[in-house]
Amino acid sequence: MKTPENLKYASTDEWLLVEGNTATLGVSDYAQDQLSDVVFVEITAGIGETLSKGSVVGTIESVKAAADVTIPVSGKVIAVNEDLANTPELVNSDPFGAAWMIKVELTNPKELDDLMNAKAYTEYCETRSH
Amino acid sequence: MTEPTIYELSSAGRIGVQFPESDVPAFKVPDEFIRTNLPLPELSEVDVVRHFTHLSTKNYSIDTGLYPLGSCTMKYNPKINEVTSRLPGFANIHPLQPIETVQGSLALMYSLQEQLKEISGFAAVSLQPAAGAQGEFVGVKIIHAYHQSRGDFKRTRILIPDSAHGTNPATSAMNGLEVIPIPSDSRGNVDLAKLHDLCDETVAGLMLTNPNTLGVFDENVLEVIETVHRAGGLVYGDGANLNALLGITRPGDLGFDVMHFNLHKTFSTPHGGGGPGSGPVGVAPHLVDFLPAPIVSIIEEATEEIPPLYGLTIPAKTIGRVKAFYGQFGVMVRAFTYIRMHGAEGLKKVAEYAVLNANYILSRIRDKYTLPYDRSYMHEFVVEGCWSDAPDVHALDVAKRLMDYDFHPPTNYFPLIVHEALMIEPTETESKQVLDKFADALLKIAEEAHSSPELLKEAPHHTPVGRLDEVKAAKELVLCCWLPESN
Numbered sequence: 086m087k088t089p090e091n092l093k094y095a096s097t098d099e100w101l102l103v104e105g106n107t108a109t110l111g112v113s114d115y116a117q118d119q120l121s122d123v124v125f126v127e128i129t130a131g132i133g134e135t136l137s138k139g140s141v142v143g144t145i146e147s148v149k150a151a152a153d154v155t156i157p158v159s160g161k162v163i164a165v166n167e168d169l170a171n172t173p174e175l176v177n178s179d180p181f182g183a184a185w186m187i188k189v190e191l192t193n194p195k196e197l198d199d200l201m202n203a204k205a206y207t208e209y210c211e212t213r214s215h
Numbered sequence: 216m217t218e219p220t221i222y223e224l225s226s227a228g229r230i231g232v233q234f235p236e237s238d239v240p241a242f243k244v245p246d247e248f249i250r251t252n253l254p255l256p257e258l259s260e261v262d263v264v265r266h267f268t269h270l271s272t273k274n275y276s277i278d279t280g281l282y283p284l285g286s287c288t289m290k291y292n293p294k295i296n297e298v299t300s301r302l303p304g305f306a307n308i309h310p311l312q313p314i315e316t317v318q319g320s321l322a323l324m325y326s327l328q329e330q331l332k333e334i335s336g337f338a339a340v341s342l343q344p345a346a347g348a349q350g351e352f353v354g355v356k357i358i359h360a361y362h363q364s365r366g367d368f369k370r371t372r373i374l375i376p377d378s379a380h381g382t383n384p385a386t387s388a389m390n391g392l393e394v395i396p397i398p399s400d401s402r403g404n405v406d407l408a409k410l411h412d413l414c415d416e417t418v419a420g421l422m423l424t425n426p427n428t429l430g431v432f433d434e435n436v437l438e439v440i441e442t443v444h445r446a447g448g449l450v451y452g453d454g455a456n457l458n459a460l461l462g463i464t465r466p467g468d469l470g471f472d473v474m475h476f477n478l479h480k481t482f483s484t485p486h487g488g489g490g491p492g493s494g495p496v497g498v499a500p501h502l503v504d505f506l507p508a509p510i511v512s513i514i515e516e517a518t519e520e521i522p523p524l525y526g527l528t529i530p531a532k533t534i535g536r537v538k539a540f541y542g543q544f545g546v547m548v549r550a551f552t553y554i555r556m557h558g559a560e561g562l563k564k565v566a567e568y569a570v571l572n573a574n575y576i577l578s579r580i581r582d583k584y585t586l587p588y589d590r591s592y593m594h595e596f597v598v599e600g601c602w603s604d605a606p607d608v609h610a611l612d613v614a615k616r617l618m619d620y621d622f623h624p625p626t627n628y629f630p631l632i633v634h635e636a637l638m639i640e641p642t643e644t645e646s647k648q649v650l651d652k653f654a655d656a657l658l659k660i661a662e663e664a665h666s667s668p669e670l671l672k673e674a675p676h677h678t679p680v681g682r683l684d685e686v687k688a689a690k691e692l693v694l695c696c697w698l699p700e701s702n
Contacts, residue, residue: 124689148685149611149628174686213634 336467
C-alpha cells in the first residue's frame with residue numbers, strides 16, 4: 086500500500102495535495118484496493134461551487150460497491166478532472182496522480198490540521214485490515 | 216466447453232416454418248421500409264427448441280440446489296403455491312371486473328391483510344407495493360406525510376445504521392430526506408451513544424432492520440425505538456429479515472411504526488427472475504390513514520344468511536396509489552397459500568429451523584473462518600472470506616470456488632461494514648445432509664485457500680463458463696451479438 090509523504094489524508098480515505106492556498110483531492114491507494122476494479126466515476130461538484138467540509142464531491146463505483154467521495158476541508162472548486170468519466174480505471178492504476186478528482190481554493194485552511202500525515206494514515210489503515 | 220450462440224448455429228437458408236402460398240393479394244412494402252441489415256439467425260424449429268432447452272438445463276435454481284444468498288431468503292417455493300395461483304377463479308379475472316364478481320379474490324386479499332397484521336402486530340396492511348424497495352419507499356413516504364400532516368416541517372433527516380440494506384438510504388433520498396448514517400457498536404448493534412447524539416427535532420425517523428444484515432438481533436431494539444420516539448421521530452422496520460421472527464416476536468409489539476413484508480422472501484413466493492416481488496406495508500394505529508389506496512375492506516357485514524361483501528376503500532389521508540390496480544395478485548395467492556399451509560405453529564417452526572440451520576453451519580465452520588461479531592446468530596451469519604496467511608485469496612474467490620462444489624455462492628461484499636464479507640442464509644427448508652455437504656465444501660475451500668490458492672483464484676472450473684470479466688460486464692453495456700449498421 087502506498088501513502089506518499091507529501092499528502093494529507095482523511096479518515097474517509099481521501100488524500101489532499103496542498104499547494105499554497107489550493108488543494109487537489111483524490112482517493113487513496115487503500116481505498117482503491119478495498120473497492121477493487123473501479124467501473125464508474127461521477128463527479129457531482131462543479132467548478133465555482135463552494136463546498137463545506139464533509140460535502141459529497143462525487144461517487145466511485147466498483148464491481149463490489151459504490152462509495153461517496155467527500156472533501157475533508159471547505160473550499161471553492163476551481164478544477165474538475167473530466168477524464169475520469171471515460172477512464173475510471175485510473176483510480177486503480179494511478180490513485181495519487183491521474184485519478185485526482187477536483188482542485189479547490191481553500192476557504193478555511195485551519196481545517197487541514199485535522200487531517201492525518203502519511204505515517205498516521207498508514208497506521209490507521211493497518212488497524213482496519215489484517 | 217463454451218456453448219454456441221444461436222447465431223453460431225445459424226445456417227443460411229434454413230427455416231423453421233414454411234407458409235403456404237398466400238391466397239390474398241400481396242401488399243408491396245415500400246423499399247425504404249425494408250431493412251436488409253437484420254442478421255436474424257436461420258434455424259429449424261427443432262434446432263431452436265434443443266438450443267434453449269439445453270441452455271435451460273444449465274440454470275441453477277432453488278429447485279436444483281441450496282441457494283444460501285444472505286439477506287435474500289431464497290427459500291424453496293412449494294409447488295402447491297403454483298397450483299392455487301393457477302386456479303381459474305384466481306387466474307382468469309380482470310382488475311376492472313365489478314367487485315361483486317370477484318368476491319373470492321377480494322376475500323383472499325382481505326384474509327392476507329389480516330394474517331399479515333396478526334403475524335406482525337400492526338393495525339393495518341396495504342398489499343399494494345410491488346416489491347421490498349417500493350414498500351420501503353411507501354413506508355418512508357408515510358412517515359414524511361405523518362409529520363407534515365401535523366404541521367411539523369422541520370423533520371428532514373432520517374437515521375440509517377451502517378448495517379442497513381442499500382435500498383434504505385436510496386428510498387429515503389427519493390423521498391427528499393437527508394440520510395444520516397449511524398455506526399454499529401462492537402456487537403453489531405446500533406451504537407446507542409451515537410443515536411442519542413443524533414436524535415433531535417429534525418429527525419423524521421430511523422430505518423432499522425432487525426435482525427440486521429449481520430444476522431444478529433439488535434439487543435437494544437426497545438431502547439433504540441424509544442429513543443427515536445422520544446425525539447418525536449418514527450421507526451421504520453425493514454421486513455427483509457422477518458423470516459427469523461415469525462411466530463416468535465412481532466415488530467408491531469416492539470414499537471415499530473411501519474414495516475414492509477417481502478412476500479417473495481418470507482412467504483415463499485418466487486424471487487429474482489422468477490418474481491414479481493411483492494412488498495406489502497403494515498402500520499401502527501396512528502399511521503393507518505396514510506396507507507396507499509385502495510385497501511380491501513368489508514363494506515357490508517355478513518348476516519346469518521349471506522357472507523360479507525368485500526370492497527375497496529381509500530384511507531382518509533392516503534399517500535395515494537403506488538401501483539396499477541391492487542398489487543401483485545398472483546403473488547398474494549401464493550403467500551396466502553403458504554401461510555394457510557403452515558398455520559401459526561408451522562410459521563413459528565419456520566423461524567426456529569431457519570435460525571437453527573444457520574447456526575448449525577456456523578458451528579461447523581467457525582474455527583476456519585473469521586467471525587467479525589462473535590455471538591450467536593439468527594437466520595443468517597456473516598464471516599470473512601479471507602485469511603491473513605493466505606493473502607491472495609478474497610471472498611470473491613471463495614464464492615466462485617463454491618460453484619465447483621455445486622452450490623450457489625452466498626452474498627458477498629455485503630454488508631459493507633465487514634471486511635471481505637460472505638453472508639450465508641441457508642433457510643429452514645434444507646436437510647442436515649445438505650447443510651453438512653455445504654459446510655464440508657466451505658471447510659475444504661478454507662483448506663484449499665492455504666494449500667492451493669490458485670484453485671480458488673481461477674475458479675469456477677466445472678461450470679459452463681469460467682470466471683467472468685466483471686469489469687467488462689459493468690463497463691461495456693452491449694447486450695447484442697450484433698449491432699445494426701448505421702445508415
